[in-house]
Amino acid sequence: MDNIYLLMVVALAILAIADLIVGVSNDAVNFLNSAIGSKAVSFRTIMIVASIGIAAGAVFSSGLMEVARKGIFNPGEFYFDEIMIIFMAVMITDILLLDFFNTLGMPTSTTVSIVFNLLGAAVAIALIKIGADQGLTFSDLGNYINTKTATKIISGILLSVVIAFSVGAIVQFITRLLLSYNFEKKAKWVGALFGGIALTALLYFIFMKGIKGTNYAKAIIDVVYNGGPEGLLDWANNYFGSAYESVKELAKAQKSLFKIDGDAGTIKMTLRGFLETYVFQIVAAGFVLWSVLSYILINFFKINIYKLIIIVGTFGLALAFSGNDLVNFIGVPIAGWQSYEAWVVSGVPAAEFSMDVLAKKSETPVLLLFLAGGIMVLTLWFSKKARYVADTEINLSREGEAKERFKPNFLSRGVVRGTVLISQVLAAITPKPAMEFIEKRFTKPVIDLPKNKNYEMPAFDMVRAAVNLMVAGVLISIATSMGLPLSTTYVTFMVAMGTSLADRAWGTESAVYRVAGVLNVIGGWFFTAISAFVAAATVAFLINLGGPIMVAVLLLVAVLLLARNTINYRKRVKAEKAEDSLKNSESSSVQGVIEESADNIKSFVNRGNKIYTSTIDSLIKYDLIALKKSKKGIAKLDEEVEELRDNIFYFIKNLDESSIGASNFYINILGYLQDMSQSLEYITKASHKHVNNNHKKLRFNQIKDLKVIEEQLNELFRQIKKAFSDRDFDHIDSIISEKQELFNKVNQKIDKQVARTRTEESSPKNTTLYFGLLLETKDLIAATMNLLETYRDHK
Numbered sequence: 001m002d003n004i005y006l007l008m009v010v011a012l013a014i015l016a017i018a019d020l021i022v023g024v025s026n027d028a029v030n031f032l033n034s035a036i037g038s039k040a041v042s043f044r045t046i047m048i049v050a051s052i053g054i055a056a057g058a059v060f061s062s063g064l065m066e067v068a069r070k071g072i073f074n075p076g077e078f079y080f081d082e083i084m085i086i087f088m089a090v091m092i093t094d095i096l097l098l099d100f101f102n103t104l105g106m107p108t109s110t111t112v113s114i115v116f117n118l119l120g121a122a123v124a125i126a127l128i129k130i131g132a133d134q135g136l137t138f139s140d141l142g143n144y145i146n147t148k149t150a151t152k153i154i155s156g157i158l159l160s161v162v163i164a165f166s167v168g169a170i171v172q173f174i175t176r177l178l179l180s181y182n183f184e185k186k187a188k189w190v191g192a193l194f195g196g197i198a199l200t201a202l203l204y205f206i207f208m209k210g211i212k213g214t215n216y217a218k219a220i221i222d223v224v225y226n227g228g229p230e231g232l233l234d235w236a237n238n239y240f241g242s243a244y245e246s247v248k249e250l251a252k253a254q255k256s257l258f259k260i261d262g263d264a265g266t267i268k269m270t271l272r273g274f275l276e277t278y279v280f281q282i283v284a285a286g287f288v289l290w291s292v293l294s295y296i297l298i299n300f301f302k303i304n305i306y307k308l309i310i311i312v313g314t315f316g317l318a319l320a321f322s323g324n325d326l327v328n329f330i331g332v333p334i335a336g337w338q339s340y341e342a343w344v345v346s347g348v349p350a351a352e353f354s355m356d357v358l359a360k361k362s363e364t365p366v367l368l369l370f371l372a373g374g375i376m377v378l379t380l381w382f383s384k385k386a387r388y389v390a391d392t393e394i395n396l397s398r399e400g401e402a403k404e405r406f407k408p409n410f411l412s413r414g415v416v417r418g419t420v421l422i423s424q425v426l427a428a429i430t431p432k433p434a435m436e437f438i439e440k441r442f443t444k445p446v447i448d449l450p451k452n453k454n455y456e457m458p459a460f461d462m463v464r465a466a467v468n469l470m471v472a473g474v475l476i477s478i479a480t481s482m483g484l485p486l487s488t489t490y491v492t493f494m495v496a497m498g499t500s501l502a503d504r505a506w507g508t509e510s511a512v513y514r515v516a517g518v519l520n521v522i523g524g525w526f527f528t529a530i531s532a533f534v535a536a537a538t539v540a541f542l543i544n545l546g547g548p549i550m551v552a553v554l555l556l557v558a559v560l561l562l563a564r565n566t567i568n569y570r571k572r573v574k575a576e577k578a579e580d581s582l583k584n585s586e587s588s589s590v591q592g593v594i595e596e597s598a599d600n601i602k603s604f605v606n607r608g609n610k611i612y613t614s615t616i617d618s619l620i621k622y623d624l625i626a627l628k629k630s631k632k633g634i635a636k637l638d639e640e641v642e643e644l645r646d647n648i649f650y651f652i653k654n655l656d657e658s659s660i661g662a663s664n665f666y667i668n669i670l671g672y673l674q675d676m677s678q679s680l681e682y683i684t685k686a687s688h689k690h691v692n693n694n695h696k697k698l699r700f701n702q703i704k705d706l707k708v709i710e711e712q713l714n715e716l717f718r719q720i721k722k723a724f725s726d727r728d729f730d731h732i733d734s735i736i737s738e739k740q741e742l743f744n745k746v747n748q749k750i751d752k753q754v755a756r757t758r759t760e761e762s763s764p765k766n767t768t769l770y771f772g773l774l775l776e777t778k779d780l781i782a783a784t785m786n787l788l789e790t791y792r793d794h795k
Contacts, residue, residue, distance in 0.1 A: 004548045005350065008084050009333075009340045011555060015091040016333035018562070020372060022098040023110045023329045024054075024379040027489060031317035033496065037394045038465035039458040040310040051377045053315040057322025058373025059366065072115060072153075073122035075358035077144045080343045081350040082125050083358070087336040088551060089121040089540035090114070092558050094328075097532055103565050105392050105405075106521060108528045109487040110328040115153055116529045118332070119145070120536035128544055156479070160486040161494050161522070164475055168498025172467050176503060180441045183306070183463050188298045195298075195305040196291025198470045199312060200283055203290075205473035206316040207275055306462035313469025320476055321488050322376060330372050334364055393493055396517045397500040398459040399444075404513035412516035419511075442504055464499050471495045493521065593662040594791075597669050600644070601787065602724040604673055607637055609717035611680055612780075616710045616773075619687040620703050627688040634684045638677045645670050668790050675783035679776045686772050695765040701756065702770050705749045709777060712745060716781075720788070732792045739785045746778045 031053070035046040075083065094110075094117050101108040126144035130136040179186060179194065236250050237243055244250040275282060297303040335358060342357040343350060395405060427435060472492045479486045497518050500506060506514045543550050611633050618626035648667060698706070716738065723731040750771065757767050 004551075005080075005084060005340055005343070008088055008551065009337050011551070012087060012091055012333035012336045015095060016330045016372075017375060019091060019095050019098070019329045020375045021379045021383070022095055022102055023325070024376045025102045025383040026098050026108060027110055027321055027325055031314055031321055031492070033393045033397075033492070034465040034468040035310050035314045037397065037459035038310060038462050040304075040307045040462050040465060045311070046314060047381060049311055049315050050318040051380060053318025054322040054376050054380065055373045057319035058326055058369050058376060072118040072146055072150050073126075074144055074146050075355040078122075078125065078129075078355050079351055080339060080353040080355060082129070083339055083355045084336060084350075085540055085543045086118070086121040086125055087332050087339075088543055088554075089124075089536050090117040090332050092554055093117050093121075093532060093536040093539050094332075096558055096561055097528065097535065099562055099565055101524065101528070103569050104524075106524045107393060107489055107493055108524055109157070109489040110325050111487040111489070112157060112525060112528050113532050114328040114332070115150070115157075116532035117536040119150060120533035121540040123533075124537035124540040125544065128541070157487045157490060160475070160479070161490050161525075164472070164491045164494035165498040167475060168468070168471050168495035169502040170498075171471050172464060172499035172502040175463060175467050177438065177441050179463055181444050181461065183461075184304075188295060191298050191305050192291050192295035194466075195294030195309060196287050196289075198309045198466055199290040199294065200286035201470050201474045201477075202309070202312050202316050204275070204283065204286065205477040206312075206319060208477045304462075306466050309466040310462060310469060313466065313473060316473050317469060317488070317492065320473070322373065325488060326369075326372060326376075330364075330368070334368065392517070392521070393496055394459045396514050396521075397464075397496045397505060399457075399461070399503070399505045404510065404517075406513055406517035406520050408512040408516045409519070411519055412512050415515050415519075416511045420508075460500070460503070460505065464503055467499050468492070468496050471499070490525065593666050597666065597791075598724045598727065600673070601669070601791070602721050604637070604641075604676070605717050605720045605724070605784075607633070608676060608680055609714060609721070611637070611684065612717075613710060613714055615680075615684045615687050616706055619691065620698060620706070622691055622697055624688070624691050627684070627691055630684045631688050634677065634680050638674075638681055641670065641673050641677050645674065665790065669787060672783050672787035672790065676780055676787070679780035679783065682776045683773055683780075686769055686776075690765065690769045693765075695769075696763045698766060698770065699756075702753070702766065705752065706770075706773065709746060709749060709774070712742060713777065713781070716742065716784070720784070729791070732788050736785055736788050736792070739781070742781050743778065746774055746781070750774050 031050055032046060035041065035049075036043065073086070078086070094113055097113055097117075098108070098110065122145060123141070126141055127138075129144070130138065130140055175194075179190065183191070233244050233246075233250065236254070242253070244253065294305050297308070298305050339355060339358060342355075343353050346353055392405065430438075472488075472495045475491050475495070476486065476488065500514070539554060542554065546553070611630050614626060614633075615630045617623075618630060648663075648670070716735065719731070719735050723729065723735065753767070753770055753774070
């Protein structure tokens with residue numbers, strides 16, 4: 001039986017590696033987005049800088065494992081066997097939850113996930129203990145849970161959301177007001193001052209986060225302890241306003257500033273204590289130093305100071321993420337391993353060994369930190385899910401138009417309307433000269449887009465990227481110095497959203513979608529907390545109920561779910577790459593538009609043919625799953641057509657003066673594609689509805705007639721696809737000549753059904769569906785022929 005705990009420790013180690021991988025995939029959004037979105041430096045440079053930051057942060061994490069040991073529950077109230085159940089439940093649930101969010105491409109908080117997993121599992125085991133002891137009641141739950149620390153962590157995390165958004169918006173507004181969008185043309189001293197402010201904030205942040213809890217912080221002041229040197233005591237009494245009689249008393253009272261070095265009789269002022277005590281002096285000196293250095297770099301070395309800020313900020317956030325969030329991934333497994341070691345040495349039965357040992361401070365072996373850092377760096381380079389999650393935040397903060405992932409809802413519409421109303425009120429009460437000044441500073445310059453189609457404009461400029469990094473760093477530094485826990489994901493995401501709002505990236509064309517996206521992400525955070533608590537509590541209950549067998553079952557389920565999610569994600573990515581996606585026309589001439597439209601028509605006809613054939617065959621087979629798939633397929637195709645129509649404005653703006661006539665051709669082509677899409681949509685939805693409602697299957701004669709139509713339509717689409725694929729446009733005339741024959745075929749089938757309805761048909765639902773399919777097929781043919789005629793007339 002004792003071996004089961006060793007196996008659980010091994011399982012925790014394996015789960016720790018998996019958790020590192022899924023955790024980094026989600027949290028890469030924290031430190032990569034500003035640099036990637038601004039395109040300040042190459043992607044390779046960004047990754048190298050972030051990798052160095054992660055590795056450094058991992059090494060400096062040794063003192064940050066306490067939240068997993070005693071931050072959420074009181075370990076002395078639990079026995080070893082109960083603690084191991086809690087830890088197993090936490091790790092299984094955490095991995096599955098984070099992987100779920102990664103697959104969706106939604107950034108969530110690993111801090112919130114681990115906190116509520118620990119809370120849920122600890123509460124479940126505590127309730128089981130209370131239920132088994134007649135002398136205990138529900139009110140005794142507080143004895144098991146560290147409510148003070150847990151409440152502090154949760155409230156700090158939630159408060160950081162509001163503060164980060166507000167501060168980000170305010171700082172970005174002021175910065176843009178001072179620098180405008182023509183920041184690169186400003187006087188060199190302006191850039192130097194901005195560089196001084198930003199670099200001072202970021203480097204202070206790096207020191208604050210880099211040394212938190214580490215053993216590598218070197219002493220600033222060493223004083224031999226022989227009863228207390230009067231000079232130090234006089235300084236301390238004057239500075240702190242208290243009378244200290246000995247250095248030892250001083251060190252104990254001001255333990256954040258001073259540290260006694262064992263029995264050697266040495267007192268040390270720690271680097272962190274120094275930074276927290278002399279904040280104003282350090283910041284002031286740093287501002288002067290870095291402003292002067294920035295001016296030298298700008299003036300003499302022609303270095304873009306904004307790029308330097310973004311590089312330093314990316315390193316700082318990567319370091320903070322690794323140093324702060326490493327506990328979320330390996331804190332629980334390390335605590336489990338240390339618990340196992342203490343239990344083995346004790347010789348006490350697992351059900352009787354109290355876990356008071358976890359209440360003591362413990363250091364993490366440096367080797368484990370190095371290994372964890374290595375895994376995190378490798379994940380950063382090779383995880384495709386990390387890029388997918390990062391795309392979510394970048395698109396939500398992107399300047400101008402972007403492919404909107406989120407659909408507007410009543411809440412996002414209400415928020416936008418309310419914000420517009422407030423803006424109108426503020427504009428009405430603001431003096432006109434002030435409004436004119438503000439509008440001038442926020443006027444975006446006209447940029448000549450490169451003709452290279454593969455070129456993608458930055459999501460936002462370097463000023464906003466620098467503000468994102470600077471504000472996030474300052475907020476995390478302040479929280480660290482005050483001992484307040486927070487989520488780096490929440491802070492960085494909400495700062496980015498605040499700066500986007502202040503920078504007017506959310507215009508009337510995109511605001512409702514962006515706000516919906518932000519609300520979806522925030523809603524996902526609450527879902528993380530609730531689901532983590534419930535899921536961990538459930539898993540802990542099941543392990544307590546089923547013992548070792550249940551642990552094996554749950555681990556197997558976790559592995560299968562992770563494998564399934566990974567396989568499905570890869571299949572989806574592969575399908576998206578292989579799929580004939582419709583492309584926006586970027587040509588500025590008539591011939592170019594015709595050429596690009598030919599590719600879209602080929603792709604649409606190919607996919608439309610597959611959807612039509614699959615729908616008819618699935619209806620005949622009464623296959624609900626296949627019909628659902630066809631329904632999703634046409635929904636995606638319709639969405640792509642809608643995106644092409646949304647791009648008409650930019651298409652027309654891009655045309656040469658001599659090619660304005662191409663706009664009429666392009667608009668007509670899109671109109672006919674939309675008509676074809678709507679016909680296919682009706683056919684798939686009607687078929688799915690019929691089968692989903694369990695109506696009667698089609699009669700044999702109906703099936704036979706539909707197959708004839710399907711085969712002829714399949715041949716029509718095959719000919720169209722070949723003509724446009726081979727650019728054999730002379731063949732279009734012969735295809736159009738078959739139009740009347742196809743119409744006659746469909747009309748014959750309609751007449752036959754009319755006759756059947758009057759004599760033998762007994763199902764009104766079948767009749768309605770059949771007529772609907774034939775009429776929409778007729779409309780599909782008509783729209784297809786209209787498209788071909790339009791193309792023939794312009795080729």
